[in-house]
Amino acid sequence: MNTSHHDDSARWSGWLAAAQQGDGAAYGRLLAELAPVARRMAVKAWGRNEDVEDVVQDILLTLHTIRHTYDSSRPFLPWFAAIVDHRVKDALRKRRRHQGRETAIDEIPETFLARPANTKTTDAMDLRKAVAKLPPGQRQAVELLKLQEMSLNEASTASGQSVAALKVAMHRAVKTLKGLLGP
Structure with missing residues (x-):
């Protein structure tokens, strides 16, 4: 890990530890710095895709939900990278499931029923x-x-x-x- 990543990781670890103690300002700084990092990591794994912002939001929501599980005696970046990895894999699985059920239609064919639908009317x-x-x-x-x-x-x-x-x-x-x- 280069010095820059080490410095960032240490700073983020400190902010998250402070946020766990109720420091909202530290938590705000952490999220502001992590959002673009999460985006870069997601794009690297996910590729440029219109859904990448949804994945980033999911990453940040997961971070928010499990922030209490972070142990400040351990490195921050691997913990955060695991969150990103899990959320990206979840999004890829979801996309594959949807693509498996969807069919691209270039042109909608016109169809005609043998008899008109809903012909019975009740006054x-x-x-x-x-x-x-x-x-x-x-x-x-x-x-x-x-x-x-x-x-x-x-x-x-x-x-x-x-x-x-x-x-x-x-x-x-x-x-x-x-x-x-x-x-």
Whole structure:
């Protein structure tokens, strides 16, 4: 390690030790100096990439989260380099996972369905008639929760039913309405 890196590492170690004791100014100086170092280290391992700033932020967040684990009797730079290495490897794994699931599309082909989608329409009158056919508990749940747009707690207070009972009634009402109105 050259003298410059040794001096930096010693300075950073001192600042982090002070930050562990609650010195916010020392912690601010540490982060201000480490951000460009983290960026250079990430670019070296990651390459020039639009996501490198996300990796740098992840490195600094990790440093913040685990700063209490640093032992000031040990060298700072290897400890920090391990954080950078782990975060860069995590980002590379994440990128590979995403690339494995994504397909580049140069041109979106036009497709036509054999029959138009969503051709069945239900008008308001049909829906009102179907709601009127529901059992009283289900009808009340639909009226309070969907038509009057009450929250579950408000509907529970208004109807005297528990939140769980309203959820069950609403679920059954939707199922019944699907049957009445058809597919």
